[in-house]
Amino acid sequence: MKTKYIIYTLLALLVAFLIYNKFFSKHAKQTSAATAGKGKRKNGPVSVNIMIVKDTAVNNQIDITGTIDANERVSLISQTAGNITGIYFTEGSRVQKGQLLVKVYNQDLQASLQQYQAQMVLARDVNNRNKILYQKEAVSKEEYETSQSSLSALQAQADVVRAQIARTEIRAPFSGIIGLRNVSPGGYLSPSTPIATLVNIDPAKLTFSVPERYLPIIGKGSKVTFTVESSRDKFNATVYAIEPALDATSRTITVRAKAPNPKNILTAGAFAKINLTLDQIPKTIMVPTECVIPDLKSSKIYLYKNGIAVAQNVKTDLRTDTKIQIVDGLKAGDSVVISGLIQIRPKSPLKILKVVK
Known part of the structure; x- marks a missing residue:
């Protein structure tokens, strides 16, 4: 029994020691004082920066x-088929409108053109002679018109050959930079073969x-x-x-x-x-984006008035990288709190560190 009482007594002394150490020792008093000091600092004014609102012009940008x-961009192709006899451009170079770029074999067409031109010389002489004779009533009108028709037919045939020759020459449709070529001299070129991109x-x-x-x-x-x-x-x-x-x-x-x-x-x-x-927009109010606090139904900011924070509901519109437009709720001359917002509550005392213009 004595042992039991001794144990109870020791436990009671231990509890008493812990209570004393917790609430009445020197260390406990220092901790209590420090905590009280922190509480006082929390109740002190919050240091903030403010900005004086003013009207400003802003560009509406997106x-x-x-x-x-x-x-202009075009894939150059040939209108006719044949062997390539010449390439007259350098890859990646600048070419001018109408410049000859590629030529396809056309010697047979050139020969046909020369033949028609020779026949035209004779037909023109016959036509001119018949014209003079017709004026003198030495030949009939039918003979004169026949010679005239023959000359016109030869001219038309020559024009057809010239058009065929023109299709054997691929020229730049406009000035620009020509890209990489896909053909080589001596190769066979068909209308489905892309030559290069201009x-x-x-x-x-x-x-x-x-x-x-x-x-x-x-x-x-x-x-x-x-x-x-x-x-x-x-x-x-x-x-x-x-x-x-x-x-x-x-x-x-x-x-x-x-x-x-x-x-x-x-x-x-x-x-x-x-x-x-x-x-x-020639006249509006822009404030830093971070000073606008989004709410469920609207947005708000804090104003500095008579040393305390006053919540103010605002309406916003345009945004830039750093600022947001206030279309309602602010006027020129208001003092907007732009820092320390996490610590601020309505009617919190404020201390101005800096006024931003």
Whole structure:
């Protein structure tokens, strides 16, 4: 029994020691004081930066994507079949409109043309002689018309041969850069054989789609700024054509613009990041995006008034990379809190660290 009482006594002393150490020792008092100090700091003013609201002009812009196209692009083919007798271009070089690029064998056609030309000389002499005789009533009208018809037939036949000869010469339909050739001298060329691709990319065409809501404010002459992955430069383009109907699936309309490309930096098929300026809003309020707090039904911001935070519901519209437009709820001269928002509650005391202009 004595042992039992001794154990109870020791346990009671141990509990008493722990209670003392927890609540009444020097360390416990220091911890309590530190905790009280932290609580006081929490109840103190929150240090914030504020911005004085002012009216500003802003460009209404949207960021979309598009594709670079050539101004003109064609796959060169022959209109006639035959052996290639000459190739007169260098791959990747610039050619001029009308320049001879490839020639197909046409000696037989040249011979036929010479034959018709010789016959035309004789037919023309006969016709001229019959004309003089007809005027003198030395030959009948029928004889004169027969000689005239023979001359015309020979001229028509010669024109046909000339057209056939022209088809044996493949010429550039427009000025541009010619690509890699797929034929060789002496090879057989048929109308189904692609010779090379000819591209004119100055100016370059920029094709993109715009949402339906922007139709009233985009038109011919609208300015476009864009970039491509292959260059750090910014390029400018001007809208010159708009598709007359919306795409039924995406509810967008296709727009095409032209961009000067004298240095051939832009390449057909390239991906373009487009910044389209729709219009300019001359007077509105823009605030940093991070100071707008989204809510279930609306958005709100905190104003600095008489040293405390005041919640204010606002309506927003346009967004940029760093700012958002406030269309209702703010006026010029208001002080908007732009930092320390996590710690702020309505009527929290505030301390201004910096005023941002």
